[in-house]
Amino acid sequence: MRHLIFALLVGHALGALSQPNNLPPGVRGGGAGAATRSVAAYLDRERGLIGALEAGQRDTVQQMLDEGFEVRSATDADATPAADWLNAELRNAKANGGATVRNLAVREFDGIAVVNFLLDSTRVVNHRKTVATKYVVDVWRMNPHQLLVRYVSQPARVPPIPSRPTGRE
Amino acid sequence: MRRRFLMVAIAAQALGGLAYAHEIDKTSPYDPEVEDLTIRGEPPMMGIHWDREMHGSIHAKRKGNNPDMTYHGGKILPHTVTKAIFWGSSWASNPGDKITGIDSFYGGFGNSHYAGTTTEYSGSNGQVGTSSTYQGHVIDTSAASGGGSTSAILAEVCKTITPDTSGNGYYPVYTDIPRGHSGYCAYHSVGTCGGTPVQFAFFWKLDGDAGCDPQDTTTGHSQGLAALANVSGHEIAEAMTDPANPGAWYDSSGEENGDKCAWTFNVPNVTFSNGSKWKIQGEWSNAAYDGGAGYPNSSGQRGCIDGH
Numbered sequence: 316m317r318h319l320i321f322a323l324l325v326g327h328a329l330g331a332l333s334q335p336n337n338l339p340p341g342v343r344g345g346g347a348g349a350a351t352r353s354v355a356a357y358l359d360r361e362r363g364l365i366g367a368l369e370a371g372q373r374d375t376v377q378q379m380l381d382e383g384f385e386v387r388s389a390t391d392a393d394a395t396p397a398a399d400w401l402n403a404e405l406r407n408a409k410a411n412g413g414a415t416v417r418n419l420a421v422r423e424f425d426g427i428a429v430v431n432f433l434l435d436s437t438r439v440v441n442h443r444k445t446v447a448t449k450y451v452v453d454v455w456r457m458n459p460h461q462l463l464v465r466y467v468s469q470p471a472r473v474p475p476i477p478s479r480p481t482g483r484e
Numbered sequence: 485m486r487r488r489f490l491m492v493a494i495a496a497q498a499l500g501g502l503a504y505a506h507e508i509d510k511t512s513p514y515d516p517e518v519e520d521l522t523i524r525g526e527p528p529m530m531g532i533h534w535d536r537e538m539h540g541s542i543h544a545k546r547k548g549n550n551p552d553m554t555y556h557g558g559k560i561l562p563h564t565v566t567k568a569i570f571w572g573s574s575w576a577s578n579p580g581d582k583i584t585g586i587d588s589f590y591g592g593f594g595n596s597h598y599a600g601t602t603t604e605y606s607g608s609n610g611q612v613g614t615s616s617t618y619q620g621h622v623i624d625t626s627a628a629s630g631g632g633s634t635s636a637i638l639a640e641v642c643k644t645i646t647p648d649t650s651g652n653g654y655y656p657v658y659t660d661i662p663r664g665h666s667g668y669c670a671y672h673s674v675g676t677c678g679g680t681p682v683q684f685a686f687f688w689k690l691d692g693d694a695g696c697d698p699q700d701t702t703t704g705h706s707q708g709l710a711a712l713a714n715v716s717g718h719e720i721a722e723a724m725t726d727p728a729n730p731g732a733w734y735d736s737s738g739e740e741n742g743d744k745c746a747w748t749f750n751v752p753n754v755t756f757s758n759g760s761k762w763k764i765q766g767e768w769s770n771a772a773y774d775g776g777a778g779y780p781n782s783s784g785q786r787g788c789i790d791g792h
Contacts (some may be wrong), residue, residue: 343587348667348668348669348670348671349669349670349671349696349715349718349743350667350668350669350744350746351666351667351668351669351695351696351744352694352695352696352697352747353661353695354668355747356665356747356782359782359783362737362783363783377713390780414739415737415738417738420667421667422665462745
C-alpha cells in the first residue's frame with residue numbers, strides 16, 4: 316500500500332516534469348536583445364560561412380579557414396581534417412534543408428575569439444523535415460580573421476527554439 | 485478494491501502524461517513545415533553516434549535571396565507612451581549627463597524622422613506611427629538586478645509606474661550594473677502589470693563598454709550616454725514593430741528591424757524633433773531594400789534607413 320502511494324506521487328512528479336516550463340507570471344515573451352558589436356560581428360561570420368557552404372563556394376570557405384583547421388568532437392579521438400569536413404559539408408548542404416544559428420556568445424582574448432552557439436540543422440528524413448541541434452564552439456583568429464578549430468557536441472539539453480526573436484539568433 | 489483503484493489511478497496518470505506529451509507542438513515557429521525534434525529537458529538519447537561526415541555539420545538554410553522581414557500576425561505599437569526608469573543606488577548621487585540626456589532623447593523621439601523609420605509596418609491593431617508621449621522619468625535607488633531575469637525587470641516596472649491603460653506603454657529600465665561578459669547591451673520584452681499590457685526594456689550601464697559603444701565624436705554627449713541612446717533607439721524601434729507574442733515583424737533568421745542594422749551608422753548624427761542630436765544606428769526598411777534606397781547593413785544588404 317505504501318509502495319503504491321509512493322508510486323502515485325512519483326508518477327505525479329514525473330507528469331509535472333514532462334510539462335513545458337511556464338514563463339513567470341505576467342511575462343509573455345523572452346527578452347529580444349541588442350547584441351554587442353562582437354556578437355553581431357560573429358553572427359555575420361558564422362552566417363557567412365553557412366551561406367558559402369550553401370552556395371557551394373569552396374574557395375570562399377577555404378579562405379575563411381586557417382591552414383591547420385580541423386574539427387573535433389567527443390565521439391572520435393581523431394580530428395576531422397579540413398578537406399574531409401569541407402567535402403562532407405558541401406555534399407550535405409545540397410542534400411539537406413539548411414541551418415540556423417542561435418544563442419551565440421563571444422569571448423575575445425588576445426587575438427583570439429571563442430564563439431559558442433547552437434546550430435539548428437534541418438534534415439529531410441522519410442520526406443519529413445526534422446531539426447537537430449548541436450552545440451558548436453569555434454575558435455577564430457582575429458588577424459587575419461580565420462577559423463582555427465571547431466568543437467562540436469550533442470547537447471544533453473537545449474533551450475527550445477524560441478517562439479519569437481531573442482536577439483541572439 | 486482500494487489497491488485496484490490506486491493501480492487504475494497510476495495508469496491514468498501515466499496515460500495522462502503520454503497524452504500531454506503528444507499535445508506538444510513541435511512545429512518550428514520559423515518554418516511551419518519543420519518539425520523541431522530538439523530534445524527539451526530530457527536526458528540524452530542513448531546510442532547516438534555521428535559518423536565523420538556529421539562532425540560540425542552545418543547546412544545553410546535555403547532562405548532565398550530576399551532578406552526582408554515578414555509579418556507574423558501580432559500587434560504593433562501605433563503610438564508609444566514612454567516613461568524611463570533609472571534603477572540603482574548610484575543614480576541619485578552620480579547620474580552624469582545620462583538622466584537629463586535620456587529625458588531629451590525620449591522627449592524628442594516623438595514625431596522625429598527617426599521614429600518615422602518604422603511607419604511602413606502595420607499589425608493586427610493598425611499602423612506604426614511616429615506619435616510618442618514622454619512622461620518623464622522615475623528614479624528607484626534600491627539595488628538593481630542584472631538582465632538575466634526578465635521577470636525581475638518587469639517587477640521593477642510594475643513597482644515603479646502605473647501602466648498606461650492603452651496598452652502602448654513602453655518603460656525602459658536603465659540600471660547601474662555593468663554588462664560584464666553578457667552578449668547583449670539591452671533587450672526589450674513584454675508583460676502585464678495588473679492585467680494591463682506593458683512593453684519594457686532593460687539596459688546595462690554602458691560606461692567604458694567598448695562592445696556597446698557607437699563611438700560618437702560629434703554630439704558632445706558622454707560616452708555612457710551616447711551608448712545608451714544608440715541602443716535605446718534600437719530597442720524602441722523593435723518594440724514598436726515587434727512588441728509581443730505572437731510576433732509582428734522579423735526576418736527568417738529571427739532578426740527584428742534594429743538587429744538587421746545594428747552597429748551601422750549612415751550619418752554622424754541624427755536630429756530629433758526637439759533639436760537634440762544623437763549618433764544612432766539605422767533601422768531596417770523593407771521598402772528601402774526593395775527600392776534600392778537604403779544604406780548597407782553589416783552584411784551589405786541595402787535596407788537600412790538612418791532617419792536623419
